[in-house]
Amino acid sequence: MKQIKRHRVYDLLKKDSGHLINKEVNVKGWVRTRRGSKHVAFIALNDGSIIHNIQVVIDVKSFDNDDLLKNITTGSCISVNGKLVESHGKGQAVEIQAFEIELYGTADPDVYPLQKKGHTLEFLREIAHLRPRTNTFGAIFRIRHALSFAIHKYFNENGFYYLHTPIITGSDAEGAGAMFRVTTLDMRNVPMTEEGRVDYTKDFFGKETNLTVSGQLEGELGALALSNIYTFGPTFRAENSNTSRHLSEFWMIEPEMAFYDIRDNMDLAESFLKYLIRYLLEHCDDDLAFLQKMYDNELVDRLRMVIDNTFERLTYTEAVEILEQSGQSFEFPVKWGVDLQSEHERYLVEKEFNKPVILTDYPREIKAFYMKMNDDGKTVRAMDVLFPKIGEIVGGSQREENYEKLHGRISEMKIEEEDVWWYLETRKFGTAPHSGFGLGFERLMLFVTGMGNIRDVIPFPRAPQNAEF
Ligand code: ATP
Ligand code: MN
Numbered sequence: 001m002k003q004i005k006r007h008r009v010y011d012l013l014k015k016d017s018g019h020l021i022n023k024e025v026n027v028k029g030w031v032r033t034r035r036g037s038k039h040v041a042f043i044a045l046n047d048g049s050i051i052h053n054i055q056v057v058i059d060v061k062s063f064d065n066d067d068l069l070k071n072i073t074t075g076s077c078i079s080v081n082g083k084l085v086e087s088h089g090k091g092q093a094v095e096i097q098a099f100e101i102e103l104y105g106t107a108d109p110d111v112y113p114l115q116k117k118g119h120t121l122e123f124l125r126e127i128a129h130l131r132p133r134t135n136t137f138g139a140i141f142r143i144r145h146a147l148s149f150a151i152h153k154y155f156n157e158n159g160f161y162y163l164h165t166p167i168i169t170g171s172d173a174e175g176a177g178a179m180f181r182v183t184t185l186d187m188r189n190v191p192m193t194e195e196g197r198v199d200y201t202k203d204f205f206g207k208e209t210n211l212t213v214s215g216q217l218e219g220e221l222g223a224l225a226l227s228n229i230y231t232f233g234p235t236f237r238a239e240n241s242n243t244s245r246h247l248s249e250f251w252m253i254e255p256e257m258a259f260y261d262i263r264d265n266m267d268l269a270e271s272f273l274k275y276l277i278r279y280l281l282e283h284c285d286d287d288l289a290f291l292q293k294m295y296d297n298e299l300v301d302r303l304r305m306v307i308d309n310t311f312e313r314l315t316y317t318e319a320v321e322i323l324e325q326s327g328q329s330f331e332f333p334v335k336w337g338v339d340l341q342s343e344h345e346r347y348l349v350e351k352e353f354n355k356p357v358i359l360t361d362y363p364r365e366i367k368a369f370y371m372k373m374n375d376d377g378k379t380v381r382a383m384d385v386l387f388p389k390i391g392e393i394v395g396g397s398q399r400e401e402n403y404e405k406l407h408g409r410i411s412e413m414k415i416e417e418e419d420v421w422w423y424l425e426t427r428k429f430g431t432a433p434h435s436g437f438g439l440g441f442e443r444l445m446l447f448v449t450g451m452g453n454i455r456d457v458i459p460f461p462r463a464p465q466n467a468e469f
Pocket of ligand 1: 177237245246247248250252392393394395438439440441442443
């Protein structure tokens with residue numbers, strides 16, 4: 001093959017490629033479809049850089065290699081040298097008139113599973129190794145990338161440091177959910193103590209260890225030195241919840257800020273979420289338009305609803321009154337003290353206020369030990385951000401910075417002091433008011449893509465009975 005500089009399909013279709021018209025270009029990619037006649041073949045070629053395909057036109061008689069042309073079928077991978085020309089066909093501005101093609105890999109039409117279109121999302125989950133090659137998953141994974149980038153960009157621009165908190169943790173005090181054990185003990189010959197317990201002193205770390213459910217406690221250690229930090233990493237929950245909103249392995253963003261009270265915390269969450277959505281509307285318009293057309297015709301309106309409105313702020317107690325007086329029959333009845341379910345959260349957002357809602361001051365019984373107690377002794381300075389279609393998307397709080405009070409809560413909730421002595425010490429040495437929150441990355445992905453199942457917004461989902469790929 002003649003050596004010609006490779007261009008991404010994105011650059012040929014999207015960027016100003018005018019200066020390349022009538023020039024020789026090279027593209028490489030996977031064949032989406034092939035149609036045409038004995039004399040001319042039209043190939044729709046995609047390289048993942050953009051939702052659209054570039055059309056490659058092959059004048060059959062100018063190629064003397066029948067074997068090669070025969071093997072250019074859906075799913076095969078090719079490199080094309082050709083002339084970029086203005087297209088007279090519908091739906092594209094430019095196309096490539098091929099003069100040289102190299103076949104990298106065939107895809108036998110009798111067995112390649114991604115013929116044409118119309119596969120269900122359930123089927124595509126079973127072929128997660130190939131589904132990135134579909135329009136839908138190409139769009140989702142490009143959006144996932146853009147969203148990750150925007151998260152780092154926002155924090156970098158606002159004076160936050162990216163803190164890497166551990167994935168293997170020695171404490172199970174995070175309290176956010178059931179954990180996966182990390183061990184190198186021989187399962188067929190587990191060392192036991194005299195009292196008949198597993199002897200973890202013989203294990204790799206000399207103590208019981210698990211995969212983290214949250215980076216928050218270590219995040220606080222960072223905030224109490226660097227002022228503003230964030231984490232963005234994988235977290236793990238061994239809950240047997242087979243829902244469309246739960247994964248066993250998911251990514252979480254956890255900013256933690258010294259000198260922020262609950263109000264500063266809410267302001268940050270609101271500004272952050274709006275920034276991310278604005279970024280996607282600016283940078284992923286093609287992919288969003290595709291998802292809107294295929295899956296959710298209110299997608300872009302819903303995204304605009306978030307950036308165009310000031311989030312409604314009210315207390316848990318006020319929310320419970322609204323729900324009690326709503327006349328709705330909820331599956332889970334509401335009264336003061338219960339944890340709100342997604343049906344309640346969605347009622348507030350979608351029926352009562354028609355915009356995102358931030359609830360604050362939850363009963364202490366249903367929230368974690370580290371949240372700052374209010375003067376009423378009954379509620380804590382928690383804040384949950386509720387979104388349409390999703391319900392809770394962010395959970396956060398002002399943290400208890402007083403040593404005595406925090407120590408009291410730890411004893412009350414029977415948390416082992418030896419697990420959290422280091423956390424307590426930050427309240428003994430130079431303690432400071434501080435706040436933070438956790439945003440589930442895949443919950444936000446569900447919201448911005450309009451997809452219905454969380455397994456379709458992460459490349460290789462982990463869920464109960466499911467760790468293939
Ligand atoms: P839920 O009640 O929906 O199970 P949670 O109250 O357990 O959520 P937190 O412990 O507050 O959630 O976790 C912080 C954020 O992480 C949540 O607001 C949510 O966005 C996300 N999240 C929690 N559990 C999961 C999960 N299993 N899969 C994906 N995201 C999750
Ligand atoms: Mn949960």
